[in-house]
Structure formats: structure tokens, C-alpha cells
Amino acid sequence: MEAEGRYPLLVVILTLALLHLGGCRYPNDVADTTERVTAGTLRVGVAHNPPWVITDHEGTKEPAGIEADWVRDLAEALSAKIEWHHQPQLELLESVAKGNLDIGIAGLVKTAQISKMAALTRPYTQTSHHRSDGNIVNEPHVLALPHGENGWMMTVERLLEARPPRTDVWLAPSEQGAQ
Amino acid sequence: MNIRRTYRIPENRQVVLNKLIKLQWVNFFFRLSIVAAIYFAMGNSQAMKAAWLEDILTLGPPLAFLIAMHIQKRPPDKSYPYGYHRVNVIAFLFTACALFALGLFLLVDSTTSLLEAKPTSIGAETFYGHTLWAGWVMIAALVYSAIPPFILGRMQEKLARHAHEKTVMADAKISKADWMTAVASVIGILGVGMGLWWADAAAALIIGLDVTRDGYTNIREAVGDLMDRRPHSSETGKPEELPALLEQQLMALDWVERASVRLREEGNVLSGEAFVEPACDKDLTSNIVQAQHLVENTDWRISEVVIMPVTDLTRASD
Structure with missing residues (x-):
């Protein structure tokens, strides 16, 4: 088959990949979020959800809560200043997806709809509650990140793992699900 | 009613065919394992989804081949006096249509995401306590998915050539497209990791073009067979020289003045008519029987050639 002739684009990408792998962070960001935030400003979208x-x-006071506390940990790890942006959940997800915010926290529970709107971290904890019909509903909690910022995603995921959010401070033991 | 004689495949060809049947079973189960592997590593990637859908579709050809092989063994009967060989072509056409449809789907899907300009996000994955980029997991699955079709495709091509088996020949092409697809997806994911958001969708687009082209070629081939197109070599895709060879053989006979042969493909076998202009009518019936015997033993693929005496061949073949 005349394969060599039909894949010029792929050859170009592969060459770029090899040139890139030498020095740069991998995976990298489309919009260089990790680079901009490190020792810079972390733009955090917040929506009230205790x-x-x-x-x-x-929006005059510093936000509090499990995820707000954790974002302060993230900023500290990256030596970044935090810029809080107060927005309703839907607008917040849109801003994050567009990359106008670096991270969105709103006590988000992973659903198919939210997964489409923004890039989500893996669930860092799971809560469960009894519905009125007696069934138990599991709620995996996630944070929202811009699309395509794969280096940034890995930075956030690594910190989520190394220093998980302190759910025990805010949740009663009965509310805490399996990690 | 006249029912065709049962076509008897030469023993050495039957051996090759049995090997092909075994190979296609192996092929089927390998592809099934790949479908499972890709499913668990799929995540959000466009190229990954494309590869997975293509892998599901590639389960069709080996199955179709195996079913057709089962049915085509039946001898001709009252309901099907010409026999069951064409069942191969039906399986082939069905597969080709599905392949073409998938190709179009991939083209539309990847073009849409290129126009949408939404970068692909690939997150983290934890393996035995190590957190790593899920892209690496996807690449590992894709590389695994590339190895069996690479090996099997070569075996298929070699065996199918021996057996004049077009369905497997086309399936070998699918195997080839399959591992190339996987390599393209790996490059797409490497591109995404570099921050080239379009690399993933671009790789899927190229895959789509490839699959569409494969589907189109296969449909043409299958429709050609159903339309009684003259036999084409499954190796080169060019018309067979066989009709001309048969004509030469017939004309070499003392009693034949001129001869003209037309053949068609019925799955794995060939059939057709030979029009002969006798030099003299003496012993015509026994001559024809002998000539038929000669023609049908020229090539193992020929199942039946009817010999028709005509007075003026120039008019008969017009």
C-alpha cells in the first residue's frame, strides 16, 4: 500500500513530537496554563454549595469549605496568588471550559452533562445518600478544568493524590464515602 | 430440473481453505480482545473512539466469512440449482457497505470536532499506585491493538492468495488498515500531549478517509461480482487472462474452428459459457463432452462451463 504518501500530516506530528519530547513538560497544555499559574495568578471560579x-x-469574604481549602493548598504548592471569581454554576462551567478561569469549584458531582461541558478531574471523593425510595445514590465529586490543558490536568491530579481535600473536617463520618 | 454437479474443490486447496477458516477464527477472537482492551482505555479521545468503532466493525468480516464458508459447502439442490457459492459475495457486500458507512461516520465526526475547535482532554490514570497520564495507557492499548492485525494480516494475505479467497483478501486489507489506524491514533494522542489540540481529530480524519476508501473499493468489488463482471485477479485487481486461455485451448482442438468464452465469478469459483464454431459436425456430442472436460480441468476454480455450438461465431459474440 502507498502508505508513506498518505500520511504526511502524521509524519509531521511525529517529528514535532520527537523534537518536543526533549525539553518540554509532557503532557503539555494548549494554552500554557501550568506555566502561567506557577508563581503567577490562579483564577478560581467559585459557586456556593456547602x-x-x-x-x-x-463575595466580600474569602470562600471556605472543602474545595476552597484545597484550592489554597494548590496555590501554595504552585506559589500562586488566588483570584476568586463568584459565578453561578452554569456560567462558571462555561468560563472554565473556555479557559477564562483555571479551575472551577462548586461541589460538582460528575454527570454526563457536566463531563461534556468542561474537562473534569477524577473523583477525589464519593459521598452517598439515601433517596426517599430507599435506593442509595453515589455522588463522585470532581473539579472542573479547561479543555485541552492536559499538563495542567496532571498537575492538579498529582496534588489531589498527594494532598487530598480534607473532607473529614467538614463532613460527618456517616457522610464520608469510600475514597 | 437440471441441478449442477457438485463442485469439488481440489484437496490441496481444501487444506489451504481449512487453514483460512482456522486463521479467521483466531482473527475473530483477537479482534474481540482488542475491542475489549480499547473500550477500557477509551476515555475522551476522538481518535480512540474512532479506532474502537472501527475495531467493532472489523468483527464482521471474519464472522461473515465463517458463516459463508459453512453455507457454501452445501451441494446444489432443487431450490438452488446453481449451488451456494455466491453466499460469499453476499457476505462480502454486507461487510463492504458497513465499512463504507463507518468511514463516512468517522469523516463527519472528526470534521465536526475540528470545526468545533474543542481541545481534547486526557486526564490521569492510576496503575498499581503510580499516577500517570492516561494518554500512555491509551497508547499501550493501541500498540497492543496494532500487533495482531499486523501479523494476522500478513498470514491472511499469503493464504488467501493461494485459495483465491476474496473475502479474506479484503479482510487482510482491513487488518492492514487496522494497524495503520492504531499507529495514526498513537500519533494523534502524542500530539494532544504536546498541546496540539487538533492532532487527535486530524488523525481521526485521516483514518476516516482511509476507511471510506476501503469501503468504496470493497463495495465496487462485491457489486462487480454480483453483476457478473468478468473475473478479476484477487492479487492484482486486473482482469483474468483465463477466458483467453480457454479459447486458445478450444481452438487447438481439431474439430473447433473458432471459440469464444465468457466467465463470471461466483464467490470462490468461476462459471460461464464457451461458444464454439465446429469445423465439422461429425461426433459433435462426444466432442463437446470432451471439450467440456478439458475446459473444466484447466483451472481448479472452474465449476462449470457450458459448451454451446454455434454456426457463426462472429454473430453469436456480437
């Missing part, structure tokens, strides 16, 4: 994210309506 006990995960607790904000006041005016």
Missing part, C-alpha cells in the same frame, strides 16, 4: 464551597452573597 460544605464544598461556602461563599457569602456579596
Whole structure:
């Protein structure tokens, strides 16, 4: 088959990949989020959803809650300043997906709909509650990140693993699911 | 009613055919394992999804071949006086249509995501306590998926050539496209890791073009067979020289003035008519019987050639 002639684009990508692998971070970001945030500013979208994210309506106080606390850990690890952006959940997801925010926290539970809207981390914890019909519903909690920022995704995932969010501070033992 | 004689495949060809049947079983189960492997590593990747759908589709050809092989063994009967050989072509056409449809689907899907310009996100995965980029897991699965079709494709091609078995020949092409697809997907994922958001979709687009082209070629081939197109070599894709050879053989006979042969493919076998212009009519019936015997033993693929005496061949073949 005349394969060599039909895959010029792939050859170009492969060559670029080999040139790239030498020095750079891998996987890398499309919009260089990791580079910009490190020792810079971390733009965090927050939507009130206790006990995960607790904000006041005016947005004057520092946000609190499981995920807000953890974002402070993230900023510390990257030596970054935090810029809080208060937004309703839907707008927050849109801003994050577009890359106007670096991370979105809103006590998000992974669903098919949310998975389509933004890139999600793996669930860092799972809660469960009894529905009125007696069934148990599991809720995997995730954070939202911009699409295509794969280096940034790995940075966040590695910290989620090394220093998981302190759910025990905010949740009663009965509410804490399996990690 | 006249029912065709049962075509008897030469023993050495039957041996090759049995090997092909075994090979296609192995092929089927390998492909099934690949479908499972890719499914668990699929994640969000466009090229990965493309590869997975293509892998599911590639389960069809070996199955179709095996079923057709089972049915075509039946001898001609009252309902099917010409025999069951064409069942091969039906399986082939069915596969070709599905392949073509998939190719179009991949083209539309990857073009849409290129126009949408939404970068692909590939996250983390934990393996035995190590957290690594899920792209590496996908690449590992893709490399695994490339090895069996690479090996099997070569074996298929070699054996199918011996047996004049077009379905497996085309399936060998699918195997080839299959491992190339996997390599393209690996490059797409490497591109995504470099921050080239379009690499994944671009790789899927190239795969789509490849599959569509394969589907188109196969449909043409299968439709050609159903339309009684003259036999084509499954190796070169060019018309066979066999009709001309038969004509020469017939004309070499004392009693034949001129001869003209037409053949068609019925799955793995050939059949057709030979029009002969006798030089003299003496012993015509026994001459024809002998000539038929001669023609049908020229090539193992020939199942039946009817010999028709005509007075003026120039008019008969017009």
C-alpha cells in the first residue's frame, strides 16, 4: 500500500513530537496554563454549595469549605496568588471550559452533562445518600478544568493524590464515602 | 430440473481453505480482545473512539466469512440449482457497505470536532499506585491493538492468495488498515500531549478517509461480482487472462474452428459459457463432452462451463 504518501500530516506530528519530547513538560497544555499559574495568578471560579464551597452573597469574604481549602493548598504548592471569581454554576462551567478561569469549584458531582461541558478531574471523593425510595445514590465529586490543558490536568491530579481535600473536617463520618 | 454437479474443490486447496477458516477464527477472537482492551482505555479521545468503532466493525468480516464458508459447502439442490457459492459475495457486500458507512461516520465526526475547535482532554490514570497520564495507557492499548492485525494480516494475505479467497483478501486489507489506524491514533494522542489540540481529530480524519476508501473499493468489488463482471485477479485487481486461455485451448482442438468464452465469478469459483464454431459436425456430442472436460480441468476454480455450438461465431459474440 502507498502508505508513506498518505500520511504526511502524521509524519509531521511525529517529528514535532520527537523534537518536543526533549525539553518540554509532557503532557503539555494548549494554552500554557501550568506555566502561567506557577508563581503567577490562579483564577478560581467559585459557586456556593456547602460544605464544598461556602461563599457569602456579596463575595466580600474569602470562600471556605472543602474545595476552597484545597484550592489554597494548590496555590501554595504552585506559589500562586488566588483570584476568586463568584459565578453561578452554569456560567462558571462555561468560563472554565473556555479557559477564562483555571479551575472551577462548586461541589460538582460528575454527570454526563457536566463531563461534556468542561474537562473534569477524577473523583477525589464519593459521598452517598439515601433517596426517599430507599435506593442509595453515589455522588463522585470532581473539579472542573479547561479543555485541552492536559499538563495542567496532571498537575492538579498529582496534588489531589498527594494532598487530598480534607473532607473529614467538614463532613460527618456517616457522610464520608469510600475514597 | 437440471441441478449442477457438485463442485469439488481440489484437496490441496481444501487444506489451504481449512487453514483460512482456522486463521479467521483466531482473527475473530483477537479482534474481540482488542475491542475489549480499547473500550477500557477509551476515555475522551476522538481518535480512540474512532479506532474502537472501527475495531467493532472489523468483527464482521471474519464472522461473515465463517458463516459463508459453512453455507457454501452445501451441494446444489432443487431450490438452488446453481449451488451456494455466491453466499460469499453476499457476505462480502454486507461487510463492504458497513465499512463504507463507518468511514463516512468517522469523516463527519472528526470534521465536526475540528470545526468545533474543542481541545481534547486526557486526564490521569492510576496503575498499581503510580499516577500517570492516561494518554500512555491509551497508547499501550493501541500498540497492543496494532500487533495482531499486523501479523494476522500478513498470514491472511499469503493464504488467501493461494485459495483465491476474496473475502479474506479484503479482510487482510482491513487488518492492514487496522494497524495503520492504531499507529495514526498513537500519533494523534502524542500530539494532544504536546498541546496540539487538533492532532487527535486530524488523525481521526485521516483514518476516516482511509476507511471510506476501503469501503468504496470493497463495495465496487462485491457489486462487480454480483453483476457478473468478468473475473478479476484477487492479487492484482486486473482482469483474468483465463477466458483467453480457454479459447486458445478450444481452438487447438481439431474439430473447433473458432471459440469464444465468457466467465463470471461466483464467490470462490468461476462459471460461464464457451461458444464454439465446429469445423465439422461429425461426433459433435462426444466432442463437446470432451471439450467440456478439458475446459473444466484447466483451472481448479472452474465449476462449470457450458459448451454451446454455434454456426457463426462472429454473430453469436456480437
